[in-house]
Structures are given as C-alpha cells and as structure tokens.
Amino acid sequence: MSLQLAQLGLVHPNGQRALQRVSLSLAAGGRLAVIGPSGAGKTSLLRLAAAALRPSEGSIGALGASPWQLSARSLKRWRARVGLIHQAPPIPPRLRVVTAVLAGRLGAWSLQRGLASLVAPADIAGARAVLAQLDLADRLFERCDRLSGGQLQRVGIARVLYQRPELLLADEPVSALDPALADLALSQLVAQSERSGATLVASLHAVDLALKWFPRIVGMRAGEVVFDAATASVTPQMLHELYATEGSMLPTQGVAPQLLAPEAHLVPLPHSVCR
Amino acid sequence: MNGAAAQARLRDPQALPRATALLVAVVVLWPMLVLAEFKPWALFEAGNLRVMSDFLAGFLPPVTSIEFLGLLSKATLQTLAIATAGITLALLLALPLTFVMTEALSISRIGPGRGRGMGRVVRGAARLLLLLLRAIPEVVWALVLVRALGLGPGAGVLAIAITYGGMLGKVYAEILESSDTRPARALLEAGSGRINALLYGLLPGAAQELASYTVYRWECAVRASVVMGFVGAGGLGQLMDQSMKMLNGGEASTILLTFLLLVLLADFLSASLRRLLA
Numbered sequence: 253m254s255l256q257l258a259q260l261g262l263v264h265p266n267g268q269r270a271l272q273r274v275s276l277s278l279a280a281g282g283r284l285a286v287i288g289p290s291g292a293g294k295t296s297l298l299r300l301a302a303a304a305l306r307p308s309e310g311s312i313g314a315l316g317a318s319p320w321q322l323s324a325r326s327l328k329r330w331r332a333r334v335g336l337i338h339q340a341p342p343i344p345p346r347l348r349v350v351t352a353v354l355a356g357r358l359g360a361w362s363l364q365r366g367l368a369s370l371v372a373p374a375d376i377a378g379a380r381a382v383l384a385q386l387d388l389a390d391r392l393f394e395r396c397d398r399l400s401g402g403q404l405q406r407v408g409i410a411r412v413l414y415q416r417p418e419l420l421l422a423d424e425p426v427s428a429l430d431p432a433l434a435d436l437a438l439s440q441l442v443a444q445s446e447r448s449g450a451t452l453v454a455s456l457h458a459v460d461l462a463l464k465w466f467p468r469i470v471g472m473r474a475g476e477v478v479f480d481a482a483t484a485s486v487t488p489q490m491l492h493e494l495y496a497t498e499g500s501m502l503p504t505q506g507v508a509p510q511l512l513a514p515e516a517h518l519v520p521l522p523h524s525v526c527r
Numbered sequence: 528m529n530g531a532a533a534q535a536r537l538r539d540p541q542a543l544p545r546a547t548a549l550l551v552a553v554v555v556l557w558p559m560l561v562l563a564e565f566k567p568w569a570l571f572e573a574g575n576l577r578v579m580s581d582f583l584a585g586f587l588p589p590v591t592s593i594e595f596l597g598l599l600s601k602a603t604l605q606t607l608a609i610a611t612a613g614i615t616l617a618l619l620l621a622l623p624l625t626f627v628m629t630e631a632l633s634i635s636r637i638g639p640g641r642g643r644g645m646g647r648v649v650r651g652a653a654r655l656l657l658l659l660l661r662a663i664p665e666v667v668w669a670l671v672l673v674r675a676l677g678l679g680p681g682a683g684v685l686a687i688a689i690t691y692g693g694m695l696g697k698v699y700a701e702i703l704e705s706s707d708t709r710p711a712r713a714l715l716e717a718g719s720g721r722i723n724a725l726l727y728g729l730l731p732g733a734a735q736e737l738a739s740y741t742v743y744r745w746e747c748a749v750r751a752s753v754v755m756g757f758v759g760a761g762g763l764g765q766l767m768d769q770s771m772k773m774l775n776g777g778e779a780s781t782i783l784l785t786f787l788l789l790v791l792l793a794d795f796l797s798a799s800l801r802r803l804l805a
Contacts, residue, residue, distance in 0.1 A: 302716060303637075304638075324635070327640060327641070329718065330718070336716065344707065344710050344727075355723075355727045360718070363722055367722075415717060
C-alpha cells in the first residue's frame with residue numbers, strides 16, 4: 253500500500269474537529285479524487301497525508317513508512333518524496349518563475365546546489381519542460397508577481413511536477429483555472445502519475461473533473477467519509493446527497509456535464525478520448 | 528423579549544474589552560507621566576525661555592574656518608567608519624542567531640514532530656543571548672571598553688557591534704515572522720533544509736524590510752557613535768565634546784549640520800536600497 257490512513261481524526265488547537273474516523277488505502281500508482289462541500293475536511297486530509305499536520309487520532313502510513321515514527325533525518329528524506337500542491341500557491345511574489353519551479357527539488361538537492369541555483373538557475377531546461385506541459389513555458393524568467401492567479405496556480409503545479417514525488421497530493425489544484433486549462437492541468441497530473449508510477453490523490457471542487465479523470469471517488473462531508481467508490485458506481489443521487497447542504501446544484505467546471513445528467517451512466521471516458 | 532435578544536446580538540462583542548483596554552492604558556500612563564516629571568509648560572516660563580535662547584544664540588554663526596572643517600571631515604569619516612564597522616560586526620553576530628531563533632524555519636514545529644522540546648530550548652537560548660546583548664546601552668559598553676582598549680574608535684566599534692547585534696537579531700527574527708511564512712513552511716514540508724527554506728521562502732518577501740531596517744540601524748549607529756564620542760570613543764562626538772567644553776557654539780552648530788547631512792545620506796541610501804530590492 254502506498255497510502256494507508258487508519259481511523260484518522262483531527263482536532264484543531266482551537267478545539268474544532270476537522271476529521272473523524274477517516275480510513276483510506278490506496279495502492280502504489282493508484283489515483284483517487286476527494287470531493288465534497290467546502291469545509292468537508294479535504295485540505296486537512298491531504299495535509300495529514302503529507303505529514304504537514306499530525307493526526308489527533310489514528311495512524312498514517314505512506315511510502316512504506318509511518319512518518320511520525322521516523323527520526324528527524326529520515327522524516328526529512330521522506331518528505332522530499334511527497335509532493336503537495338497547495339490550493340493557494342505558497343510562492344513569494346518576488347521569486348522568478350524558474351526559481352519557484354526549481355525550488356520543488358530543494359528536498360533532493362544538497363545545500364550547495366540550492367545556494368548555487370539562486371545565483372544561476374541549476375536546471376533551466378527541466379523547469380522549462382514542466383512549464384511547457386502546463387502551457388506556461390514563455391513565462392520562465394518572469395517574476396511571479398507579474399502572473400495572473402491562474403498562471404501562478406500552474407507554477408505551483410509545475411513546482412510539484414518538477415519535484416517528481418512518489419506520492420502526489422493536490423489540494424484543489426485547478427480552483428483558479430478556466431475549464432480548458434483545468435482539464436489540461438489534471439491531464440498532466442494523471443500523465444505524471446502514469447509515467448512515474450506516483451500515487452495521486454487530488455481534492456477537487458468540480459465534480460465533473462473528478463469523474464472524468466479519476467477511477468475512484470471519495471466523498472467527504474463534515475470531516476467524515478460519506479462514500480468511497482469506483483467512479484463507475486457513483487450515482488448522481490450519491491452526489492446530490494453529498495452536496496445537499498450547498499443547494500441543488502453540483503459544483504462543476506463545465507468540462508463533462510454529460511457525466512452528471514441524472515440518467516447518465518457514470519462510466520469514465522477512456523483516457524484516449526479524454527486527451 | 529425577542530427584541531431585546533436581537534439587540535444584544537447586534538452589540539459588538541469586542542466593545543467591552545476594547546473600552547477596558549483603553550481605560551487600563553490611561554490608568555497606567557498617568558502615573559508614568561507624573562513619575563517622568565512631564566511638565567512641558569515649564570519650557571515656556573519667561574526665565575527658562577531666556578536661558579535657552581541665550582544658549583542657542585551662542586551657536587550662531589556656524590564656524591567655517593578651513594582648519595576646523597579639516598578636523599570636522601576627519602572626525603566625520605571616523606564616525607562613518609565606526610558606525611559601518613560596528614554594524615558589519617553586529618550583522619555577523621545577529622544573522623546566525625536570527626536563523627536559529629526564527630520559528631518559521633523550525634522543522635520540528637511541523638506536526639509537531641521530533642525534537643520540538645530541543646528546538647524550543649535552543650530558540651529560547653538564542654532569544655536570551657540577544658536580550659543580554661542589547662539590554663546594556665552602548666554607552667555603558669563604550670565606557671567599559673574604553674578602559675580596556677584605551678581612548679579611540681575601537682571601543683565604539685565593539686560597543687555598537689554588541690548592542691546592535693542584539694537589536695538586529697531580535698528585529699530580523701520579528702520581520703521574518705511577520706512576513707508571509709507559508710512559502711518557507713511549504714518548502715520545509717517538501718523536505719527542504721532550513722537554509723534553503725530561508726533563502727527561497729522567506730527572504731524574497733522580507734528582503735526590503737530587512738534592508739531598510741539595517742540602514743536605519745546604521746543611521747542610529749552614526750548617532751550612537753556620536754554619543755560614545757563624549758566618553759572618548761572618537762569621531763564627531765569627541766569633537767563635539769571638545770567644542771562644548773570650550774563653549775564654542777559655532778563649532779557645535781557646524782557639527783550638528785553635519786549630523787543632519789549624515790541622516791539625509793542614510794535616508795537616501797535606504798530609499799535607493801528599497802528601490803533596488805522592489
């Protein structure tokens with residue numbers, strides 16, 4: 253198992269409960285999408301999986317280790333193998349795009365290489381290649397504060413693609429992108445997972461994107477897993493119940509609305525059709 | 528009854544705490560003003576006004592003799608040298624301590640993980656060391672060091688290095704903490720080391736603030752080196768001390784004009800550095 257969450261619970265220091273009895277397991281190279289209304293605990297779940305937060309209850313295993321049992325040195329090495337795409341890209345505005353992308357591999361680089369790369373970027377070709385995947389190659393030497401919100405979000409994705417993690421976690425990675433770019437970005441995340449064998453877990457607000465790109469869907473509400481099913485067996489009724497508190501509309505990106513029609517068979521399109 | 532409940536809900540819950548805080552501030556400040564013998568009206572009593580204006584009249588006109596200007600420029604250079612060397616040494620002292628103390632660069636705080644207690648102890652020790660360095664005023668250090676090193680600028684340089692090292696370290700850490708710390712944290716969460724997290728995550732957002740605070744401290748060091756000159760640590764202060772002792776107001780006012788120019792220079796330097804880093 254590449255990712256194994258057992259009976260996870262998380263209570264924030266202010267006493268607010270974010271997660272309750274969440275259990276999930278995913279084989280190496282597996283892909284799943286987490287959906288649910290805002291405040292459902294999707295971000296907390298991903299941050300727990302990345303060992304950015306420590307669970308209040310339960311245990312986490314990933315990449316063959318329990319991160320919180322590791323020594324400080326091993327935990328640092330373990331973290332370099334896990335990549336988390338943040339919903340708000342954590343990139344200082346004054347950084348250049350190339351530097352922001354190359355920073356993805358600081359965990360793998362030596363201190364000296366990181367220092368030298370600030371003076372002269374260490375791998376311009378590599379940074380350009382991942383940016384090109386996201387249709388952003390021409391912004392290589394731009395400063396990040398010159399980018400639009402959607403472009404910056406793609407730089408954040410590019411950084412983690414460049415990191416080449418074995419466990420690829422994405423927290424609403426396409427929330428600021430238009431439908432076409434959102435589709436492109438997700439296709440690249442899936443492609444990276446296929447190429448490198450990385451396990452991919454993404455939380456998505458747009459249900460149609462989740463159904464289109466992921467073979468397995470986990471629905472969350474109020475910090476608990478409501479359903480965990482193969483995409484083919486997710487019914488519109490399950491989705492409408494999941495989002496009952498947000499009114500009758502399902503949040504979508506407008507990529508594949510036919511998947512959400514009440515009578516539709518929720519069979520994901522074969523990847524060849526999608527791309 | 529319902530109306531009363533609705534009224535209660537409309538009231539700002541912060542109103543009472545804020546009013547209390549204001550009251551406490553006044554209650555605390557009043558005795559302080561009394562203790563500090565704060566009596567500004569004494570300034571405007573006829574006798575005091577005359578004494579002050581006589582004293583100030585002695586400052587005019589500023590002395591511009593070539594001989595004095597020669598002395599002045601030498602002292603000015605010495606003051607600049609004291610301030611610059613002092614700040615440079617202070618930086619060498621402050622930077623490692625800042626790096627140790629900044630919570631945003633703590634790996635063990637994520638989670639929290641292993642070694643958190645140790646991290647706290649080390650950060651606490653760094654904080655304490657910075658506090659000790661800056662708790663003693665630079666003039667006192669200068670008085671002590673002048674006895675050890677003899678009269679001259681060396682004592683001033685060391686005194687500035689010690690006190691300003693403490694101030695720079697504390698304020699640097701605070702600037703780094705109050706900038707956006709999420710980029711650095713994200714890097715640490717992806718396995719980056721602390722130094723690279725600082726350089727890629729924290730510095731790009733904080734460099735401007737850090738630079739302008741450093742230049743401001745350099746400006747303060749120029750002033751401080753003047754005060755230390757009075758206790759024999761060289762530079763403009765020593766010159767000023769001599770002029771005042773000889774009741775030569777003209778020389779004193781020339782020296783004061785030089786201070787003004789130095790502060791203007793610092794201001795210009797700070798502004799151009801900020802523009803460079805923008």
